[in-house]
Amino acid sequence: MGLFSFFKKSDKVGKDSAIDSKELLGASKKETAAQAQAIHTKLSFHPDWNVPQEQKYVFNFLANELxxxxxxxxxLAAINIEEDAxxxxxxxxxxxRSSLSQPVSLKEIALFLTDVDGKVIAKQSFDFAQLGVIPAESARPWVFTFKKDSLLTDAVPAEGWKIAxxxxxxxxxxxxxDTQWEKQLNDxxxxxxxxxxxxLPKLRDKEVNFTGIQQHVMDNGNLQITLLIRxxxxxxINLEQLPxxxxxxxxxxxxxxxxxxxxVLVVRANTSKPWTFMFPSTLTHELHTADFTRWTARVPQQ
Known part of the structure; x- marks a missing residue:
């Protein structure tokens, strides 16, 4: 396979990015005290690979550094980045790598790269089914190709980068x-x-959307609306002022x-937060003729 040509004797293992398997697989099996020890992962090759002996030496050398x-x-343990000219x-x-006590196979997963300062420099989804079934307590070498349009910088990081x-x-x-909403709403x-x-329709990457879910014209002429801030x-995101x-x-x-x-109103990453806003009558326009059979909330264009 062409994959082998990417791995060289000069490569070195860099930073490791590990997560608890329950983040990907749901509830994880609890380990006993005897099992709660450091696990050294064993090198694993895809069953379809026919790895040359010299290349096995390279992979073993890298795996021993983990x-x-x-x-x-x-x-995900970083090794190296090569730009396709x-x-x-x-x-x-x-x-x-997996330290699970049973084999694992995954589907599509979003990955990102960060530089030495933790800044995201690339984001892309990958089909992990291509990696095949990963045996228990093992490490499988792979090349993840981040397409040019997924890159957020032109410069390949020299060192200290991570894949996660x-x-x-x-x-x-x-x-x-919000805490108050949590207390006030029933199940x-x-x-x-x-x-x-x-x-609701899926948001585009980095999109912030305001979706109206409830409105009420009050007796004093004020307009109360409830939105989902998506x-x-x-x-x-932190909202200090919202037109x-x-x-x-x-x-x-x-x-x-x-x-x-x-x-400041904080809306957590990849979430929708309900919030209520009150427009005083001085900021409303002819509410008595307004048609709320369908309505929208928007941030006005400057």
Whole structure:
């Protein structure tokens, strides 16, 4: 296979990025005190590979440099990055490792690369089924090709970089309830919110979306709206000030204003947070003729 040509005697094992297997596989088996010891993973080759003897020496040399894992961990150990001069893609050499006591096979998983300062420099999903079944307590060498359009920098990092699982993307988009909401809502209401969150269209990468879920015109002319603030980023967002417009079914702006959020409203990565905003009557426009059979909330264009 062409894969073998990527691994050289000059390669060295770099940083390791390990997670508890329950992050990918759900609840993990509890280890007894006798089993809770460092696990040295054994080199494993894909069953379809016919590895030349000289290449086995290279792989064994690299595998011997790997640090032991804790029980029930999955890990990606960085080796090297080579840029494809023709395409600009990055061929990222690494070991996928498992300290589980049983074989493991995975499906599509999002990975990212970080530089020495922890800054994300590439993100892409990979089909781990191609790696085959990974035996218990083993390490399998692989090349993950990050396409040029997945790279967030032009410079290949020299050292200190890591390849890691994108845990935020793995858990799926979830409901993020503020502490007060958690206390005030009953189980049925929380479940209904979760259903709404799961039924909405998937967000684009880094998209922040405001979805209206409830509105109420009060007797004093104020307009109360409840939104789902949807965060498609893989990092939390902090909202200190939020300009909003409410548009009715006839595309008329029926309320507009800017809300100062104190304390800062934090919406966790890859989650939707419900929040209620009150427009005073001075910031509404002809609510008595507004058609709320369909309405939207948006951040006005500057």
């Amino acid at each position: 640090e032991p894992l804790k029980p029930n961990q999955l890990s 023709a395409t600009g893609d990055w061929n990222v050499k690494a070991f996928f 699982f994108n845990i935020v993307s793995l858990r799926g988009h979830q409901l993020d309830l 049925a209401q929380k479940e209904e919110l979760r259903r709404v969150v799961s039924s 965060n498609g980023n893989d990092r939390d 909003l417009e409410i548009v009715d079914a006839h595309a008329r702006v029926v309320a507009s204003g800017t809300f100062k959020l104190d304390p």
